[in-house]
Amino acid sequence: MDQQGQNGLLATYREGWRNRGVLGFVISTMLIAFYVVLYWEHKVEARFGVAPLTALSESIGLRNRWYLYGVLYSVAMVGGGIYYLRRHGNSRYNRVRITVNVAIQIALGFTLPFVMPLFGGQEVYFSYFWPLKYDYLYPQTLESLPLYFAVYTVIGSLLAAPVLALVYGKRWYCSWVCGCGGLANTFGDPWRHLTSKSDKSWRFEKVSIGIVFVLALATTALIVVDWKIGAQHPTLHRVVAGNDWRDWSLKSFYGFAVGAVLAGVVGTGLYPLFGPRVWCRNFCPMAAMLGLIQKLGRYRITVKPGMCISCGNCSTYCEMGIDVRSYAQNDESFTRASCVGCGMCAHMCPRGVLKLESTGRRSLAVVDS
Amino acid sequence: MRIVIIGNGVAGMEAAIAVREAEASWQITVISEESDHFFSRTALMWVCCGQMSHRDIEPFERDAYARFGFRRVRARAVGVDTRGHRVLLAGGLSPVPYDRLLIASGSAPRRGPWPGSDAHGVGHFVTMQDLSWYENEIHGGASRGGPPPRATAHLSATTADSPYQFREPGAELHGRVASKPAVIGGGLIGIEAAEVAVAAGLRPAFFIREEWFWPIALEPREAQWIGKRMGEHGVEVHLNHEVESLEVDPIGAVSAVKTNHGPYEADCVVIAIGVVPNTGWLANSDIERDERGGIVVDEALQTSAEDVLAAGDCASVRWFDGSRRPEQLWYTARDQGRIAGRGLLGNRSSYARGTWYNSAKLMDIEYTTAGLVNFDLERETNWFFEETGKVRSTTRVVSQDDRVVGFNMLGRRWDHTVLIKWIEERRSLSWVLPRLHQAAFDTELVPPLQAPGV
Ligand SMILES: Cc1cc2nc3c(=O)[nH]c(=O)nc-3n(C[C@H](O)[C@H](O)[C@H](O)COP(=O)(O)OP(=O)(O)OC[C@H]3O[C@@H](n4cnc5c(N)ncnc54)[C@H](O)[C@@H]3O)c2cc1C
Ligand code: SF4
Numbered sequence: 001m002d003q004q005g006q007n008g009l010l011a012t013y014r015e016g017w018r019n020r021g022v023l024g025f026v027i028s029t030m031l032i033a034f035y036v037v038l039y040w041e042h043k044v045e046a047r048f049g050v051a052p053l054t055a056l057s058e059s060i061g062l063r064n065r066w067y068l069y070g071v072l073y074s075v076a077m078v079g080g081g082i083y084y085l086r087r088h089g090n091s092r093y094n095r096v097r098i099t100v101n102v103a104i105q106i107a108l109g110f111t112l113p114f115v116m117p118l119f120g121g122q123e124v125y126f127s128y129f130w131p132l133k134y135d136y137l138y139p140q141t142l143e144s145l146p147l148y149f150a151v152y153t154v155i156g157s158l159l160a161a162p163v164l165a166l167v168y169g170k171r172w173y174c175s176w177v178c179g180c181g182g183l184a185n186t187f188g189d190p191w192r193h194l195t196s197k198s199d200k201s202w203r204f205e206k207v208s209i210g211i212v213f214v215l216a217l218a219t220t221a222l223i224v225v226d227w228k229i230g231a232q233h234p235t236l237h238r239v240v241a242g243n244d245w246r247d248w249s250l251k252s253f254y255g256f257a258v259g260a261v262l263a264g265v266v267g268t269g270l271y272p273l274f275g276p277r278v279w280c281r282n283f284c285p286m287a288a289m290l291g292l293i294q295k296l297g298r299y300r301i302t303v304k305p306g307m308c309i310s311c312g313n314c315s316t317y318c319e320m321g322i323d324v325r326s327y328a329q330n331d332e333s334f335t336r337a338s339c340v341g342c343g344m345c346a347h348m349c350p351r352g353v354l355k356l357e358s359t360g361r362r363s364l365a366v367v368d369s
Numbered sequence: 370m371r372i373v374i375i376g377n378g379v380a381g382m383e384a385a386i387a388v389r390e391a392e393a394s395w396q397i398t399v400i401s402e403e404s405d406h407f408f409s410r411t412a413l414m415w416v417c418c419g420q421m422s423h424r425d426i427e428p429f430e431r432d433a434y435a436r437f438g439f440r441r442v443r444a445r446a447v448g449v450d451t452r453g454h455r456v457l458l459a460g461g462l463s464p465v466p467y468d469r470l471l472i473a474s475g476s477a478p479r480r481g482p483w484p485g486s487d488a489h490g491v492g493h494f495v496t497m498q499d500l501s502w503y504e505n506e507i508h509g510g511a512s513r514g515g516p517p518p519r520a521t522a523h524l525s526a527t528t529a530d531s532p533y534q535f536r537e538p539g540a541e542l543h544g545r546v547a548s549k550p551a552v553i554g555g556g557l558i559g560i561e562a563a564e565v566a567v568a569a570g571l572r573p574a575f576f577i578r579e580e581w582f583w584p585i586a587l588e589p590r591e592a593q594w595i596g597k598r599m600g601e602h603g604v605e606v607h608l609n610h611e612v613e614s615l616e617v618d619p620i621g622a623v624s625a626v627k628t629n630h631g632p633y634e635a636d637c638v639v640i641a642i643g644v645v646p647n648t649g650w651l652a653n654s655d656i657e658r659d660e661r662g663g664i665v666v667d668e669a670l671q672t673s674a675e676d677v678l679a680a681g682d683c684a685s686v687r688w689f690d691g692s693r694r695p696e697q698l699w700y701t702a703r704d705q706g707r708i709a710g711r712g713l714l715g716n717r718s719s720y721a722r723g724t725w726y727n728s729a730k731l732m733d734i735e736y737t738t739a740g741l742v743n744f745d746l747e748r749e750t751n752w753f754f755e756e757t758g759k760v761r762s763t764t765r766v767v768s769q770d771d772r773v774v775g776f777n778m779l780g781r782r783w784d785h786t787v788l789i790k791w792i793e794e795r796r797s798l799s800w801v802l803p804r805l806h807q808a809a810f811d812t813e814l815v816p817p818l819q820a821p822g823v
Contacts, residue, residue, distance in 0.1 A: 002760045004782060004812045007733045008602070009568035013512035014419035021513065090733065092814040198430065304784055304810060307728055309699045310379065311412035316425040325428060346812050350730040352737065352782035355810055 006313075006348050007090040017272070018190045024272040032269035038069060039260040067114065073183065074110045077102050080186025087189070093343045093356075097175060101182040109179045124149045127177055130157040131216040132286035134254065138220065139227040161286075162293050168358045169299025170290035171341025174280060181280060183268065184319065185342060188276020192319040192344070195275030201321055205338065208282045209291075212258055216285035219254045258283065277319045281338055291337030299341065299358040305331035308353045314345035328353050370395045372713050373456055373465055375446050376473035377401035378410065379699060380681025380706035384471050387710025389437045398440040398465055400456065402523045403533045404497050405443060406431060410475075411699050413500045414561040417507075418568040422514025431518075443519070444526035445533070446474075449654040451674040460526025469676045469713045472651075472664060473706065476644035476682040476697055477532040481553070485615030490539020490547070490623040491638045494562045498535045503562070505538035506637040507569045509546045532647060539622035539637055547571070547637035551626045553612055555582045559641035560731055563604050567732075572603045574633050576610045576626060585743060586736075590753060591763055591779055595731055602732050607633070646683045646695055659685045663695045668719035670709045678712045680705035689722060698727065724792055726785040739788040740775030742767050749774075752798055754820040756780070764805075764820065771797045781818060782810040 017023035037044055037053055045051040053065035062068050081102045088094045108127040116123050124145065130137040130153065137157060142150045164172045174181045195201075222240045230237035242249035267279025280287050301324070308331070314324035320338045324345045327334045346354040372388055374381045377399050385397055412426035424431075434441050445459040449472075455464035478493035480486060492502045497517065504511055523533060540546045550566045552559050555577035566573040581592035582599075596606050610628040615638060618624040625632040646662040657665045657673035663685025670678045670686075681702035685695050696702075701722070708720045726739040742765065752766040762780030766773055772795050776788045787808035791801055802822040809817060 002815055003733045003735075003780065004815060005730055005733055005735050009415065009418040009564060010420040011568065012419055013422050013514040014508065016513060019513040091812060093812050096814055193425075305786060306700050306726075307785065309411040310409045310428045311415065312409060312421060312425050312428065313412070313415065316421050329428060343812065350735075351728045352730075352735050352810060355782075356813055 002092050003090050004347065005091075005350060005352070006088065010087065012193055015190075018193075020194070020273055024191075028269060028272045031271065032265055035260075035264040035269055038065060039264060041065060063117075070110045070114065073179070074106055076187040077105050077179075077182055078186075080183070080189060084186050084189045088344070088347060091343070091347050094347060097343065098185060100176055101178075102186065104177050105179045105182050122146060122149075126152070127179060129153065129161050129173075129286065131213075131220065131289060132178070132180070132284060134216055134220065134259070134285070138223050138251075140223075161290065165290040165293040166297035169297060169335075169339070169341050170287065170294045171299070171339075171356075173290060174287055174340035175342045178286075180263070180267070180284070181277075181340060184271075184276035184280060188271045188319075191271050191273075191275050192277075193275070193316050194273065195277055195281065195319050195321040197315050197318070197321050197323045202323075205282050205321070209284070209288045209338075212262070212283045213285045213288035215254060215258070219250050222250055258285075275319055275321070277321075277340070280340065281320050287338070287340070291339075294339070295335055295337050297358075298360060299339075299356075300333055300335045301327070301339065301345070302333045302355045302357050303328050303331055304353045304355070307351050309351055311350060313348040313350060314354060317344045317348045319344065324354065371466060371468045372397045372471075373400065373467035373469075374398070374471045374473060374713075375400045375456065376471075376475055376681070376683075377404070377407045378473060378475050378681060378702065379407070380475075380702040380709065381471065381473035382407045383703050383706030384473065384680060384710035384713060385439055386437065387707055388713050389439070391714050393438075396440065397438065398442060398467075399434070400442040400444065400446055400458075400465065402443070402445040402527060402531065404517055405441065405519050405522065406517070407433070408497070408517070409699075410495075413494065413497075414565050416512070416514065417500055417504055417565045419508075419512040419514070422512065423517040424514065443522045445523065445528055445531055445650070447528060447650050449651065449656060449674070449677065451655055451677060454676065458526060459528050462526055467676070469715075470678070471709050471713055472648075472656075472672070472677065472679040472683060473681045473702075473709070474647045474650075474683045475702075476695075477647040477649070478640070479643045479645050481612075481615070481640040481642070483612055483614045485617050485623060486640065488539075488615060488617040488623045489537050489542050489621050490636060491615060491640065492536045493532075494558055494639050494641060495644060496532050498533050502536040502538055503565070503639065506540050506547045507550060507566055507571065509540060528650075530649065542620050542622045543636060549574070549635050550637040550639065551576065551633065551635035552639045552641060553626065554641035554643065555579060555584070556641060556643060557583070557729055558644075559639070560599070562639040562641055563599070564602075564732055567603050572605060574605045574607060574626070574635065575599070576607050576612055576628060576633075578609070578611050580609055582606065582608070586738065587777070588743065588751075588765070590755075591765065591777065594755065594763055594779065595734060598732055598734055644682070644697060646685070648683050659693060661685075661694070663693075665693070668721070669712055669717045670705060670720055671712065678709045680709035686720065686722070689725070696722070724789045726789060728785070731779075734780055735782055737778045737781075737783040737785055737788075738776065739785045740767070740773075740792045742775035742777040744775075746774065750798075752802070754823075756818060756820065760815065760818075762818065764818065766798060766801060768798045771799075773798055773801050781815075782812070784808050784810040 041051050057065045057068040081098050104127050113123040135141045136153045226240040241251045262283040263279050270278050308328040310329045312325045322336050374385050406427045409426045415421040446456050447459045448457040455466045457464050478495040493499045551574040552563045553576045563573045563575050581589050614627045615623050616625040623638050626635045648662045664679040666679050666684045670680050672679050682697045685693050711718045729736045746769050750768050754764045756762040765777040767775035805823045
């Protein structure tokens, strides 16, 4: 059945676990604990003498804890995907999008990297690009990758991703391909209404994502410099690319602060408290880059004038914290850098006011803000 | 200049903002009995089921009054002293003087005319307080979104006849939430009340006096089609049922709805037989009202009293067909509020209503209408198509003398601005049908409508 609007009413605020109830905090604490152990298991082992995730992985025949993580990630996405489809699956856009997103995660984010080493290949991720997978443009990494994949990742990151964002908006990546976005839209769906819509959170977002983006560019640039001349300048080398994390080199700092703390512990751990896009909205450098390009491109949310009843379903269910209603009630079609094009505002709208579009035809003026 | 606005609904708020945008230093006082914050009345149903919180249905942040510099008075106005230029308040509060006044007091539910209409367990679904009553009846209380701030602040300054009084739920007397709710009245608010009950896992009985559901908007084929969908969702639709009384059990709570087809058990009844202008409190003020209570206004929304304007649901305006009645719609209240804002600033500008349009959602069926569709025009012809299969929809194009005059669409999304343009350009059916897809506003990936001639 292809009906477009939300099928039936949701009981979101009548469920404690979805509204920062005790269970919400328990789930959040468990997620954070899981990520802390995942990233810093060596410290846990040094302290308590056990490496729980490694032990668990080995007991079920997985090579290491990262494979266990891959399995859990895929299970969470499939389970969450079923939950999502049961709630919002009456819309074809939702159905197709989630199916593609989960399929890409299973195929490119899990199965392929899992089987490649079995055939003596190197494990590579076709669904992640720089600057999200920040080390994929580090020259040292490129040198170590198989040639075909090095070409793929350079073209993908620097040409294909931006061009697709110009044509379709950043949603082609953030809502159809990306594993982080995929987890947010499936496993994280129960909490999508918790993303703050306040002006304050919007101001925070603009600053924080800008900082991480600049940091990502600077880190990559300096690592290229270091690769060229680091051998002659040992201090520079240590500051930029020292491998021991105690050096607090730029590279290790970025990996620690952005790759582990913001993307993992904060980004996923806080789903049940601050909504599922904490990472994507506030920190992801890929989202920042594609967002800037999106503003130059064709993608927009078209608003049907005079029809909005200011109910706020669109804003409530925006996982990126965009106050869609503030545009809709003023009859303004718009493009926001943060919009990942999940389509939920258009789906929830009880008056059919909103439409995601990336066609060339611009029937209505688009405001910029 | 002292501006006073009665009502912080969409009409009152739009006017207040329009004044503030032009005049930074004028004193603006907003009197509202119902709630501290402007909220979207159209969204009450989503709060009731838990889809949204009270905070979610407020279009502005909660510091809006402070940011705009509005003074808030949370009390009931009980009259306007037009000669003394003052608004009288309940609760012994001192009157509020004005230089210019806007009345935007909205609608009140039409009370049930039947014996038993005031029993416990009987209520309406129009105000914030009605919402609280209904939440108590079917859920046993507010959702985790919580009640609105200062929910009861007006109770020290109100009167017994106010539509913003809390009703006592029958659930309290029974010691359990409702298990068999009934809804009386086949309009939009009625179906919203029924849908909320369905979402709570109940099977509401839906009593409709007419031969078909929502007769002012739908024709029988459409109404039957919708009725079937409501049935699929668990609503028991009873057409042609005239309510005679509400039966009350010994403890004082409603126990059944008695109709011309016999009694039906019910432990909670929502009376949704329409709304009336919320102007009873003006009975002793010399501001002209029409026979149904609507405040009579001219095209600039001025009332019969000097320096007093009215806008929104409470204002009786001139319609395109020459008749005079209120327009009880969100966007007309918004537009009127903007015009009234200009009036409060001292600039006369007129409110002119264009071609009629509206949209709604009935369970999961979307509804778009434009132009004249249920007017039984002379020489009217209807082109009707029912789509079955993956997308279920109905499309109706109304013509008169081979000129398209209206569209009534269910199940798909349409851009009413395009439909209105065609009506105004006086296009023929044979011109419109092949171009119908240009007005489609379906979400991406939905297959386009395929119908003969389209
Ligand atoms: C359940 C429901 C669903 C609806 N759905 C739709 C829809 O889908 N589409 C649509 O177009 N329309 C819809 N409507 C109608 C729409 O909500 C109204 O047309 C609109 O809200 C009117 O706005 P208003 O500003 O005129 O009045 P209101 O929003 O009613 O505001 C009136 C305000 O006046 C204040 N007030 C009144 N009397 C006094 C007094 N004596 N003293 C002090 N303060 C007072 C109250 O505090 C109140 O805040 C719906 C209405 C309801 C009840
Ligand atoms: S755009 Fe739709 S969902 Fe958003 S406020 Fe308007 S009517 Fe509600």
